Amino acid sequence: xxxxxxxxxxxxxxxxxxxxxxxxxxxxxxxxxxxxxxxxxxxxxxxxxxxxxxxxxxxxxxxxxxxxxxxxxxxxxxxxxxxxxxxxxxxxxxxxxxxxxxxxxxxxxxxxxxxxxxxxxxxxxxxxxxxxxxxxxxxxxxxxxxxxxxxxxxxxxxxxxxxxxxxxxxxxxxxxxxxxxxxxxxxxxxxxxxxxxxxxxxxxxxxxxxxxxxxxxxxxxxxxxxxxxxxxxxxxxxxxxxxxxxxxxxxxxxxxxxxxxxxxxxxxxxxxxxxxxxxxxxxxxxxxxxxxxxxxxxxxxxxxxxxxxxxxxxxxxxxxxxxxxxxxxxxxxxxxxxxxxxxxxxxxxxxxxxxxxxxxxxxxxxxxxxxxxxxxxxxxxxxxxxxxxxxxxxxxxxxxxxxxxxxxxxxxxxxxxxxxxxxxxxxxxxxxxxxxxxxxxxxxxxxxxxxxxxxxxxxxxxxxxxxxxxxxxxxxxxxxxxxxxxxxxxxxxxxxxxxxxxxxxxxxxxxxxxxxxxxxxxxxxxxxxx
Numbered sequence: 001x002x003x004x005x006x007x008x009x010x011x012x013x014x015x016x017x018x019x020x021x022x023x024x025x026x027x028x029x030x031x032x033x034x035x036x037x038x039x040x041x042x043x044x045x046x047x048x049x050x051x052x053x054x055x056x057x058x059x060x061x062x063x064x065x066x067x068x069x070x071x072x073x074x075x076x077x078x079x080x081x082x083x084x085x086x087x088x089x090x091x092x093x094x095x096x097x098x099x100x101x102x103x104x105x106x107x108x109x110x111x112x113x114x115x116x117x118x119x120x121x122x123x124x125x126x127x128x129x130x131x132x133x134x135x136x137x138x139x140x141x142x143x144x145x146x147x148x149x150x151x152x153x154x155x156x157x158x159x160x161x162x163x164x165x166x167x168x169x170x171x172x173x174x175x176x177x178x179x180x181x182x183x184x185x186x187x188x189x190x191x192x193x194x195x196x197x198x199x200x201x202x203x204x205x206x207x208x209x210x211x212x213x214x215x216x217x218x219x220x221x222x223x224x225x226x227x228x229x230x231x232x233x234x235x236x237x238x239x240x241x242x243x244x245x246x247x248x249x250x251x252x253x254x255x256x257x258x259x260x261x262x263x264x265x266x267x268x269x270x271x272x273x274x275x276x277x278x279x280x281x282x283x284x285x286x287x288x289x290x291x292x293x294x295x296x297x298x299x300x301x302x303x304x305x306x307x308x309x310x311x312x313x314x315x316x317x318x319x320x321x322x323x324x325x326x327x328x329x330x331x332x333x334x335x336x337x338x339x340x341x342x343x344x345x346x347x348x349x350x351x352x353x354x355x356x357x358x359x360x361x362x363x364x365x366x367x368x369x370x371x372x373x374x375x376x377x378x379x380x381x382x383x384x385x386x387x388x389x390x391x392x393x394x395x396x397x398x399x400x401x402x403x404x405x406x407x408x409x410x411x412x413x414x415x416x417x418x419x420x421x422x423x424x425x426x427x428x429x430x431x432x433x434x435x436x437x438x439x440x441x442x443x444x445x446x447x448x449x450x451x452x453x454x455x456x457x458x459x460x461x462x463x464x465x466x467x468x469x470x471x472x473x474x475x476x477x478x479x480x481x482x483x484x485x486x487x488x489x490x491x492x493x494x495x496x497x498x499x500x501x502x503x504x505x506x507x508x509x510x511x512x513x514x515x516x517x518x519x520x521x522x523x524x525x526x527x528x529x530x
Contacts, residue, residue, distance in 0.1 A: 002304040003044060007032035008051035010073055014293035019350045021157060021301040023047075027434040031452065039063045047071065047300045050079070069093060069295040069303050072285065075382060077313060083530055086314045090530045091297050095310050098292035098386050099283035104156035106282045107201050107231040108164075110255035113276045114227050115140055117200075117253070119275065136196075138252075141165045146197025148213065149232065150175045150185065151380065151391065154203030158185050169193050172244075172381060176347040179396040199229065202450040205380050206233035216241035223252055230256040232265075244266035246275065256482040257282050313384050320362050328431040329359055329414070335437055335451050335527055336416040336429050337374020341527050343425060343457070344375075350398040350419045351375065357412030360403040368401060371416055440485070445496055449485040452500035460518055461490045462495040469516055470497060477509045 002023050006015055009029040016358060018025040026045075028171075032040055032054025040126070042064045043047065049071045056070055061084045070080055072094040073103050085092050091458075112292065116137035145152050145161045150170040158167040158168050168185040171193045180187040180440065190213075204210045214228065214237040228251060230237055239260060245251040253274035259267055262280060269275050283289070291330050304309040309315065333353075355364060366385070373388035383391060392399060415428040428441040429451075443459075460466055469485070474481055482499035505524050513522045 002046040003051060004300065004304070005031070005042070005045040007054045008048060008049070008073075009053075010051070010293040010297070011290050013290070014049075014073070014297040016295035017294065018301060020036065023301055023304060024253065034061065042067060043466055043501050047304055047460035049073065052076065054063070054079065054087065057357075061085055063091060064088065064090065065378055067144070068302055071300040071309065073098075073292040073296040074402065079453065082314050084178050085530070091277060091303065091309065091315055092101075092313045093296065093309075094301070094313060094384075095292040095295040095299070096311060096382065096384070098295050099288040100152050100156060100325055102285045102288035102304035103231060103282035104153050104160060104203075106257060107153075107203070107229055110198055110231060110257065110276055110278070111145075111227070112202065112227050114229065114253040114274060116260075117274055119276050127414060134238040140199075143167070143198040144169060144196050146193040146200040148190070148202045149174075149204035150180075150183065151203065152230075152394075154201075155183060155200060155394070157203060166199075169196060173345050174347055174376075174395055174397040176349060179394070182396075183310065183433045190218070191221060192277070195223060196219055197226060199227050200233045201229040202236050204236065205382055206230060206235050207379065207381060209379060210347070211235055212238045214238065214242070216244075217431045219245050219251065222251070226351060227251070227253040229255045231255075234258040234262060234454075235258040240268050240455040241403060243272060246272050263305065267464050294516045296372065309393075310385060315385075322366075325524045326362055326366065328375055328435050328437060329362060329412075330370045331529075332414055332431055332437040333370040333416075334374040335439070336414060336427050337347075337376075338527055339374075339427050339442075339457075339525060340379060340416055340418045340425050341375035343391050343523060344418060344420065346420045346422055347395075347418055348375070348392075348397050348418055350400065351392070352400045352402065352416040352417040352419075353387040354402045354404065354406070354417070355412075356404045356406065356415070357410060359414060360405060364401055364403065367414065368399065371414070372399065375418070391495055394446060410440065415441070431506030438484075439498065440453040442496055442498070443489075443494065445487040445489050447487040447496070447498060449498045450483050450500055451529060452482060452503045453529050454501045455527065456497075456499040456501060456505055457521075457525055458497045458499075458513070459520045460495050461520075462490075462492050463518070466495065466497065466518060469513070473509060473512055474499070474501070474505075477506065477512075479505050479509060 004018050004023055004025045014171050015027045039060050047069045051073050058081050067090050069091045075094050075096045077094050080092050082092050082387045105434045117135045120137040121415050147158055147170045150172040161168050169188045170185045171190045193517045216238055219241050255276040257278045299310045371387035372392050373383055373385045376383040411429045413430040417426045420497050427437050432438055437451045481499055482501040485498045488495035510522050
């Protein structure tokens with residue numbers, strides 16, 4: 001009989017799910033706060049169900065000799081050392097869809113609050129004042145809402161805003177025109193959203209691409225009198241710049257549930273008029289907490305009893321028998337997707353995954369999920385192999401699979417073809433006898449490139465001096481090249497270079513290469529090779 005420890009506060013209903021499924025469960029909701037005690041007892045358990053209080057560190061995992069799965073009731077897994085868990089062979093699951101409605105509703109509530117200055121008016125009235133003329137608000141009806149990020153939560157916000165008779169414009173590089181039409185929103189570029197929106201709400205993850213997406217420069221582009229809501233992630237908005245815009249009157253109000261530094265004991269937004277602040281309450285409803293608790297109990301039970309893997313963050317949905325053979329191919333699929341995802345900044349219309357040779361007989365569903373997740377992770381690191389196909393479907397992306405028995409020069413390979421309205425990108429990869437993934441073709445050009453954590457991809461016309469320029473520029477700036485791969489379609493025609501570097505190339509180095517005028521594109525790439 002599998003044995004599970006619940007070390008955080010999960011509902012009794014969730015605990016009963018384990019019992020009803022025939023799993024031995026110990027419910028100790030305060031144990032997660034005692035890391036030493038947790039390390040002492042964790043070796044007894046096959047599963048660990050947590051919220052945010054329990055920290056699943058490398059030290060804890062080192063003592064977890066029988067642990068097979070960690071289930072997080074919620075989406076955030078920053079309290080779990082996923083790299084150490086993967087190395088230990090422990091699956092990490094979360095519940096990414098349990099609090100979507102709750103978070104979206106909080107954003108809508110914050111929009112109402114800042115539109116009508118409800119917190120300040122409430123405090124004034126509680127103080128015995130009657131300042132009716134002081135708190136003049138604005139209606140939401142007929143106003144334009146700009147939604148930055150129209151994924152799961154952003155999509156719900158769009159739907160609720162349309163119900164409030166608002167005009168909705170959305171900025172999301174992966175939102176297709178077809179999907180936008182179905183949602184009843186207008187797809188726009190970021191600058192257009194900033195110029196038109198009366199209210200702006202953010203619903204994107206925090207990544208290099210989204211950090212300070214509302215910078216001082218972008219805040220200056222907004223419509224005078226705009227109101228800004230952030231219930232997504234801290235760091236998406238330059239809080240200092242926003243504070244100045246609020247003081248100047250350019251921004252009429254702001255409502256923030258998340259901050260760059262949390263717990264937020266100090267912020268430039270605090271104590272400013274018409275700024276509503278809450279302590280990261282997006283998922284804090286009874287329903288959401290119950291939903292994620294029930295979901296994690298079901299998922300963990302399914303895995304421990306049947307081997308089914310749902311919402312896993314660190315492994316594909318494959319059986320134990322398949323895992324040894326498929327592991328390297330799962331990585332190849334992920335790397336191919338990651339390459340395309342990092343190179344694509346426009347809505348994807350279709351993804352075709354071609355399996356050739358020996359790989360065509362494997363679990364293609366899992367490989368498909370890995371490839372699609374690789375693409376999506378470029379803009380949303382919270383995506384996993386289970387949620388990626390769902391998100392792709394919601395965005396109107398057509399996914400097709402082709403399986404071929406013939407192998408050609410390789411025993412097997414995977415080819416990814418991604419189409420947008422503007423272009424088609426293709427890349428192929430295989431697994432060599434050493435078990436390491438390789439890129440073997442890009443844009444129809446044959447290569448042989450080992451995959452590294454930090455890489456640089458360039459395209460150019462095949463002319464003399466490319467190798468020298470790349471090598472000299474890297475050398476002069478102390479960027480070491482571990483591997484250098486070149487390819488061309490024909491003499492004097494299209495050519496590519498793929499450099500495996502020891503570290504991420506600085507922005508200044510990239511600008512120097514671009515300034516030479518030799519390259520059509522210069523793109524740094526990053527891959528999870530762990």
